[in-house]
Amino acid sequence: MSILIDERTTFIVQGITGREAVNLTRECLDYGKGAQIVGGVTPGRRGREVHGVPVFDTVEQVVAHHGSPIDGSVVTVPPAFTRDAVFEAIEAGIKLIVIVTERIPRGDVAQMVELATLRGARIIGPNCLGIIVPDVIKMGGIGGPARNAAQAYTPGPIGVISRSGGMTTEMSSTLSAAGLGQSTAVSIGGDAIIGSTYAELMPLFAADPQTEGIVIYSEPGGRMEAQLAEWVVANGDPLPIVAFMAGRFMDEMPGMSFGHAGTIVEGKEDTTAEKIARLQAAGIAVAERIEDIPEMLRELLSQRQRSALAAAGSSTEGSA
Amino acid sequence: MRFFEYEAREIVRRAGIPVTDFGFAKTPAEAREIAQRIGGPVVIKSQVLSGGRMKAGGVRFADSPEEAEAHAQAILALEIGGHMPRGVLVDPKAEVEQEYYAGVVWDGTRKLPVMIFSPVGGIDIEQVAAEQPEQVGRRHISTILPLSDFAAKETIARAGVSGGELTKIVPILRRLAELFLRYDMTLAEINPLGRLPDGSFVALDAHMEIENEARGRQRELLLELGVDPTETRQAREATPFEIAGEEVDSSDHRGVAGNVTEFDGNLGLVIGAGGGSLTLFDAVRAHGGRPANYCEIGGNPSVRKAAGLAKLVLSKPGVERIAVMMSIVSNTRVDIVARGVIKACLELGYDPAEKIAFFRIPGAWEEEGFKILQKYGIDYADRSVSLNEAARRAVEKIQGANEEAVR
Numbered sequence: 001m002s003i004l005i006d007e008r009t010t011f012i013v014q015g016i017t018g019r020e021a022v023n024l025t026r027e028c029l030d031y032g033k034g035a036q037i038v039g040g041v042t043p044g045r046r047g048r049e050v051h052g053v054p055v056f057d058t059v060e061q062v063v064a065h066h067g068s069p070i071d072g073s074v075v076t077v078p079p080a081f082t083r084d085a086v087f088e089a090i091e092a093g094i095k096l097i098v099i100v101t102e103r104i105p106r107g108d109v110a111q112m113v114e115l116a117t118l119r120g121a122r123i124i125g126p127n128c129l130g131i132i133v134p135d136v137i138k139m140g141g142i143g144g145p146a147r148n149a150a151q152a153y154t155p156g157p158i159g160v161i162s163r164s165g166g167m168t169t170e171m172s173s174t175l176s177a178a179g180l181g182q183s184t185a186v187s188i189g190g191d192a193i194i195g196s197t198y199a200e201l202m203p204l205f206a207a208d209p210q211t212e213g214i215v216i217y218s219e220p221g222g223r224m225e226a227q228l229a230e231w232v233v234a235n236g237d238p239l240p241i242v243a244f245m246a247g248r249f250m251d252e253m254p255g256m257s258f259g260h261a262g263t264i265v266e267g268k269e270d271t272t273a274e275k276i277a278r279l280q281a282a283g284i285a286v287a288e289r290i291e292d293i294p295e296m297l298r299e300l301l302s303q304r305q306r307s308a309l310a311a312a313g314s315s316t317e318g319s320a
Numbered sequence: 321m322r323f324f325e326y327e328a329r330e331i332v333r334r335a336g337i338p339v340t341d342f343g344f345a346k347t348p349a350e351a352r353e354i355a356q357r358i359g360g361p362v363v364i365k366s367q368v369l370s371g372g373r374m375k376a377g378g379v380r381f382a383d384s385p386e387e388a389e390a391h392a393q394a395i396l397a398l399e400i401g402g403h404m405p406r407g408v409l410v411d412p413k414a415e416v417e418q419e420y421y422a423g424v425v426w427d428g429t430r431k432l433p434v435m436i437f438s439p440v441g442g443i444d445i446e447q448v449a450a451e452q453p454e455q456v457g458r459r460h461i462s463t464i465l466p467l468s469d470f471a472a473k474e475t476i477a478r479a480g481v482s483g484g485e486l487t488k489i490v491p492i493l494r495r496l497a498e499l500f501l502r503y504d505m506t507l508a509e510i511n512p513l514g515r516l517p518d519g520s521f522v523a524l525d526a527h528m529e530i531e532n533e534a535r536g537r538q539r540e541l542l543l544e545l546g547v548d549p550t551e552t553r554q555a556r557e558a559t560p561f562e563i564a565g566e567e568v569d570s571s572d573h574r575g576v577a578g579n580v581t582e583f584d585g586n587l588g589l590v591i592g593a594g595g596g597s598l599t600l601f602d603a604v605r606a607h608g609g610r611p612a613n614y615c616e617i618g619g620n621p622s623v624r625k626a627a628g629l630a631k632l633v634l635s636k637p638g639v640e641r642i643a644v645m646m647s648i649v650s651n652t653r654v655d656i657v658a659r660g661v662i663k664a665c666l667e668l669g670y671d672p673a674e675k676i677a678f679f680r681i682p683g684a685w686e687e688e689g690f691k692i693l694q695k696y697g698i699d700y701a702d703r704s705v706s707l708n709e710a711a712r713r714a715v716e717k718i719q720g721a722n723e724e725a726v727r
Contacts, residue, residue, distance in 0.1 A: 080537070105504045105534035106426060110463040113431045144650020148684055152648060152703075164595020166618070170647035173703055190594060193431050219598060222428045246598035249605055256554065258579060258601075258614060259594040261533065262428075290599070291706040 002133040002184040003204040004096060007033045011072035011139055012062050014085045016040025016050050021076040026051050030146035032136045038066045059092040072096035074140055083108040090121050098140050099125035106193045113195055123195025129165030129187040142187055143169050156181015159205040161198050162217035163190045171217055171290060178294030183211040190260025197224045199231035206238040213297050214241040220250045221263040225275040229282035240300035241284045242293050248272045321530050321553045324367045326409045327545045328526035332510060335499040337492050338522045340414060346407040351392030354410040355385040361413040364391040369553060370401030381413060419512035421445050422493050424500040432460040435475040435497055441512035455479055461497055469494055488521055503541055504534030561636060568628040575621025577629040585610025587718050588633035588642035590661060593618030596647030603711035612639045620652045626660025634668055641677040643714035648703055654681045654689030662696055673697035677717040680710035
């Protein structure tokens with residue numbers, strides 16, 4: 001199993017004739033079992049094809065062509081047109097929207113998220129690389145060309161959530177090398193406002209029978225980590241989590257932004273020191289180095305196994 | 321990007337919120353003229369972006385135009401928090417019966433703007449929220465429904481304010497929220513909002529910040545306020561090294577070699593991408609290394625651009641060697657970055673094997689990249705060497721070299 005997408009997922013690419021979108025389409029078609037990209041949209045380019053995918057002027061036309069609801073859309077249009085493209089996808093009934101575009105003002109992002117919430121749709125991103133289910137499907141540029149993605153990602157029990165697209169692959173590759181495959185890896189984006197935060201994806205991973213543990217990549221800025229800590233405490237810590245926190249040097253440089261638009265230390269809550277303290281207080285393990293993550297996860301997984309066995313043992317005794 | 325107070329007040333005025341009859345002066349003579357026009361006691365306020373103006377002596381009161389001129393002269397020469405003032409704001413000294421707070425900010429968790437109001441103004445709202453939480457009203461607002469008065473009314477009522485005050489403040493708070501959304505602000509604050517003896521309200525100070533990503537579409541506003549398109553107003557001004565970094569990035573549209581930030585170490589960094597750079601910079605420091613710079617390469621830069629960045633870093637005074645490191649790349653080509661950094665070394669007359677302390681970029685086109693690195697005898701690693709270990713090796717090499725030199 002996986003979260004968000006699986007081999008049956010159908011999606012479109014908005015802005016499909018752009019240079020990056022053409023590459024991304026190729027990558028997704030080639031990867032795993034081959035993505036079902038049922039159409040692409042670039043206004044004024046109806047009738048063309050991109051790697052065999054038919055191009056239309058509007059999302060409505062793709063939906064009509066496909067003849068049944070489409071699950072998702074990868075949005076790769078320039079920042080000035082992204083809100084319109086996302087509104088169009090949502091109003092056409094699409095429920096999962098991956099926004100690759102960066103540098104979108106947060107007022108626009110808030111509008112997209114608000115409409116998505118009203119319509120029961122989910123947004124991943126913006127400024128993200130998308131979602132990958134190892135050896136099955138990828139939706140977005142995550143992992144790069146199929147050959148490269150196959151080298152880094154392997155199927156297994158770990159869910160990965162990362163504010164950095166590149167680090168999603170780096171961390172998954174480290175897990176893979178240690179024999180810990182991934183159930184689903186999600187690049188959630190590095191902006192100040194994003195469609196899906198750690199805490200908002202956790203219920204999906206917690207409900208997924210394949211997922212046994214979670215790895216997150218985290219950065220300064222915002223209170224997404226605090227929200228995760230609150231979720232873990234409120235929901236009885238259903239999955240072991242190991243977090244890695246980058247950008248520790250930024251604690252000494254308030255007001256400066258590095259890496260992603262959302263990374264800025266404005267108050268005490270934004271610092272990595274504060275975030276690490278909050279995560280740890282909620283029982284989330286924080287790794288000093290990425291190479292330590294597999295061992296820490298293994299330890300946490302076996303601890304849970306032992307306590308599950310002990311619980312099963314004591315209940316057997318009770319019934320005997 | 322943060323606005324100066326005189327700009328923020330102008331934005332408030334445009335939104336239809338009452339402001340005082342203030343003026344902005346760049347010279348003592350201009351300050352005198354404004355004080356004359358106002359014709360009564362005035363306040364002279366330094367226009368700097370750092371806080372603590374009052375404590376630093378950047379706010380002074382004057383009873384006559386002559387005194388206003390003298391104070392303006394002193395304040396214009398006064399550095400506050402490392403910044404010289406842009407000018408002074410000359411404000412009529414208002415007789416205020418009560419000070420209030422009105423603000424709008426983003427709530428990243430709820431992903432909506434939130435209106436904040438308090439009848440306790442003139443001090444930090446964080447302090448009021450901590451000490452007198454019942455005096456602070458908050459309410460989230462929609463970004464897709466038309467902004468309606470009732471939202472402002474609820475916010476004010478939640479702070480315990482009623483009567484004529486409530487009805488008079490409603491349009492002010494609603495307009496503040498409107499300008500926040502219309503102008504892509506990340507912060508819009510009126511603090512204090514003053515109640516005058518006649519019962520009317522006036523904005524006595526304002527604090528506004530606009531989102532950098534929206535500067536393009538807010539060009540008209542910025543132009544009218546006289547904001548130079550190249551002004552960044554970062555926590556500190558860009559250094560010549562950082563400006564040269566921006567030039568390298570904009571010299572070629574392919575890929576990114578951006579966010580070049582100066583530090584004072586001896587190990588030059590050619591690192592990427594966003595998250596990888598943060599991780600690597602931390603790792604270099606954790607191993608006792610002293611980075612000479614921060615940067616982010618990615619998006620498949622050309623050989624020329626990678627070379628341009630490497631040359632800039634190599635030429636920085638104090639840089640002994642560079643480390644070329646990235647998290648696994650899928651879009652950027654390893655061989656292109658390798659060619660770029662080698663080209664930079666050769667063009668500056670250095671031996672790449674000597675100058676490049678360590679190279680760790682695995683991913684797309686790595687076989688080709690590694691072949692080139694081998695040819696030049698450069699120490700490199702594939703993905704089996706972690707980012708942390710790569711940083712350690714780079715630091716070890718530069719420190720080892722220094723120890724040898726001492727011997």
